[in-house]
Amino acid sequence: MDVSILAINVVSGLMWGCVLGVAAIGLTLLWGVMKVVNLAHGELLLLGGYAIAWLYVTYGLNPLVGALAALAIGVAAGAAIYWALLHKLVGKVDIITLRIEMSTLLMMFALSIALYNVYSHVTRSEPRGIGLWHVGPTSVVKFGPVAVQMNHLFAAVLALFITIAVHLFLTRTMVGKAIRAVMQDSQAAALVGIDPVKIKMFTAMLAIGVTALSGFLVLLYESSIIPGTAYKYAPLGFVIVVLGGLGSILGSFIGGVIIGVVYGLSKVIVAELYSPMASDPIALSTAFVILVLVLLFKPEGLFGRR
């Protein structure tokens, strides 16, 4: 086996993993704080991506500025989703039962069907992107034998930056600390004067804001998005959240990197041992095998608490 092919696949898997990791942060926060499994995650990711692409194509807005707009839209959407869909189900309860969990699951599922089909209807399922914006897919950086696409590298660096920013927000600010307190024990947090309802709303805003922002990375990485992109990133997000541990930002990022690298590696192995034609799908299936294995043998994940 050619070593450079292996290296290229591992490096590109690593960079994709960074994007995947950031894309899962919103999921892990919502799940960790209020036990809401956001089945509309992929669609909310695309909300950011579509906003950036639309602003760029229609108004020529720089996608970097567009990313901030996506963040703002995500934060607003988070507040709206919390009050319209989730508050009645999880707002006032301290201990979230299985029944409530199932209701929120179905609720977010309903949102996902609705959003997905709005996208399909509006875009007629045609790809939307930011074209060959200056870090377009044509420019390539070389590290020895490993050639790296500029937009992939940019997305990975930005992913690292966003992860650190969210981590700092959660550890250094009062709101962030309160979010972590509610995540650990919502009743005890209420005892020391933290309003759980407010914190749950802030969590939804932060989580969906980061989700929409990471739509920018997906846009950079995929160069164009279709509604079906949601079905690629949301399930991988679940895998990463479970692997990294509920509510753990670091776990989410590292889980993403692991999934990305395993994907890159298994792609090479399947191409070598079985068939190049089958390599991409089967490499993707490894992520879901990991999911089931982690759920069974280490259900708290790498960085989660039981």
Place this chain on the structure above:
Amino acid sequence: MSRAPGYLKSPTLLLIVVVVAYILGERLAGLMTLDALMLFMYFLGIAAALNIIMGFAGYVSFGHAVFLGIGAYTYILLVYFVPTMNSLQKMGAGLGVFAVAVVAGLAAAAVAATIGAVVLRLRGAFFAIATIGLDFAALYIVKGVVPTLNPEQFYGAQVILPSWAIVPKEDVFNAMLLTFLLVILTNYAVRRSGFGMGLLAIKEDEDAAEVLGVPTAKYKTIAFTLSAFFTGMLGAIFALNGGGVDEGIFHLGHSINMIVMIVIGGLGTVSGPIVGGIIYYWLYDLLLIHYPGLNLVILGIIVGLVVLFAPEGIIGILRKLTFQGVRLRELLE
């Protein structure tokens, strides 16, 4: 208070009889196309199949499309590659199709009994996520493996049945009707049995059920396997009617259909998936005609409203109503 008439004591059976009579009537009258009638039975059938694990035991399987897919691919690949299976499916005016579909259902059931038994250790959202994982794992494996089976003939993971493997529509209809009856009556039998009681106990409180002597692990596995078996059979016949199968069969949208029907109708009853299925089919048809493209958006909103304001579904609402002083609940169960 006068006693309710005999047939009202089991409105569920009455409902089943009415639905079957409606299907047979439509078939004889020939007003609806065979395809439309088959789609109707398929919708009600998959809802009833999922109901065994989701409605009774309370385990929401979001990745149930995986069993549709396994059934469909097993059936199509069997008749494509195995000549005896192809000749078998053409025998007995639909009985042959039914027999091959049983084999396909067994394949789905085998996956459910092995992997499913392990996944069923998880509860709530984790179980839902794990089944989604199962669905995607199967999807990507099929996408990888199927094209390599016959690279000249298959377009990606799509397998189109050649003319020598096509079965007359009337035969397919008979097989679908048979499967439909089987799954509905199994639902009814499960609900009436001690096994069904055990499943309902698991839904209410699994730990308490275990303490009280319900063999929870065994019951859950049996329910999941039964559910997968019927889902696989329906997927197989659905694919045969479509003349082939592609990876779209694993789409979560199929799981959406099943779950939405049960949620609209009401969890944990036999009539729930039937009522929900009828309404869903009707809505689906209506919205598709009047709002093409937006029909699923509207369906999403309806599901959201049902979750927020009528968590027990339509059957739940009906049960709370009273009828001539008698609570309908007493009549329904």
